[in-house]
Every structure is written in C-alpha cells, then in structure tokens.
Amino acid sequence: MKLPIRQGISFGITSGIVTTLGLIMGLYAGHNSASTLIEGILIIAVADSLSDSLSIHSSAEADTRFGKTKVWQTTIAAFLSKFILSLTFLTPFFFLPLTIAFFISLAWGIILIIFLSIFLAQNQQHSILQSIISHLILILSVLLVSNLIGKLISQILTMPIYTIGQ
Numbered sequence: 304m305k306l307p308i309r310q311g312i313s314f315g316i317t318s319g320i321v322t323t324l325g326l327i328m329g330l331y332a333g334h335n336s337a338s339t340l341i342e343g344i345l346i347i348a349v350a351d352s353l354s355d356s357l358s359i360h361s362s363a364e365a366d367t368r369f370g371k372t373k374v375w376q377t378t379i380a381a382f383l384s385k386f387i388l389s390l391t392f393l394t395p396f397f398f399l400p401l402t403i404a405f406f407i408s409l410a411w412g413i414i415l416i417i418f419l420s421i422f423l424a425q426n427q428q429h430s431i432l433q434s435i436i437s438h439l440i441l442i443l444s445v446l447l448v449s450n451l452i453g454k455l456i457s458q459i460l461t462m463p464i465y466t467i468g469q
Contacts, residue, residue: 313423
C-alpha cells in the first residue's frame with residue numbers, strides 16, 4: 304500500500320475511533336438518549352470526517368515531498384476511513400438497548416485500537432505490547448475526560464437557576 308494512502312487510512316481510523324468514542328462517552332454520560340447518540344455519530348461521520356480530511360490535505364500540501372496526486376490520495380483515504388469507521392458505531396444503537404449498545408461501542412472501539420496498534424507496531428517493527436498499551440492509555444484518557452465533561456454539562460444544564468433560551 305502506498306505511503307500517502309496508508310497515512311490517510313491510519314489517521315482516519317485513529318481519529319474515527321477516538322472522536323466517536325469520546326462523543327459517545329460524553330453524550331451517554333450527559334443525556335442517556337439513543338437518538339442524541341445517533342445524531343452525534345452521524346455528525347461526526349460527516350462533518351468531522353470532512354474537517355479532518357481538509358486538515359490532512361493542508362498538512363500534506365505543506366510537505367514539499369508530496370505531489371498533487373499523493374496529497375489527494377491521503378485526503379480521500381483519511382475521509383473514507385474515518386467516515387466508514389464512524390458509521391460502524393451506529394449499528395448497536397439501532398438494534399439494542401442503550402446501555403448494551405454503549406458498552407458494545409466501547410468494546411468495538413477498544414478492539415479496533417488494539418488491531419490498529421498491532422498493525423502500526425509491526426509496520427514500524429516496534430514492540431506490539433508497548434504500542435497497544437500507549438494507545439489504550441491515550442484513548443482511556445480521552446474517554447475519562449469526555450465522561451467528566453458530559454456529566455458536568457448535564458449537571459449545569461439541570462440546575463434550577465440555569466434555563467435554556469430565556
């Protein structure tokens with residue numbers, strides 16, 4: 304696989320997992336609503352995939368080693384990988400109770416991070432275990448912060464002195 308495509312896919316998959324899981328964790332902590340989670344995941348799949356692909360496009364353009372074709376290969380690979388991967392998180396929320404769907408999504412994201420870590424470690428000839436541990440620590444940090452933010456916002460919005468739209 305060509306380097307620009309591999310970079311775009313790696314970026315898109317990582318961003319798709321981390322962003323989508325962070326959103327799921329934060330919204331689940333604050334709303335407990337399947338429809339809110341589905342809407343959030345769809346927004347991530349479209350808007351954030353476009354945003355990230357534009358960002359990686361700009362980054363690739365800044366690298367003088369990249370030609371126009373390689374820039375577009377990276378851009379398209381990043382968009383498609385993040386878009387498709389983000390959509391995979393939707394399935395449990397359509398067919399399962401919210402709490403079960405939430406935990407399945409977490410498990411799915413962690414499994415994906417582990418497989419990505421193995422792939423990247425093998426590709427770079429690094430320690431697989433170190434790669435898995437470092438990526439899991441990073442994603443768990445994102446999940447913890449997202450959970451805290453979701454709970455905090457939920458508490459603030461339900462305070463009697465705070466009213467939306469008044």
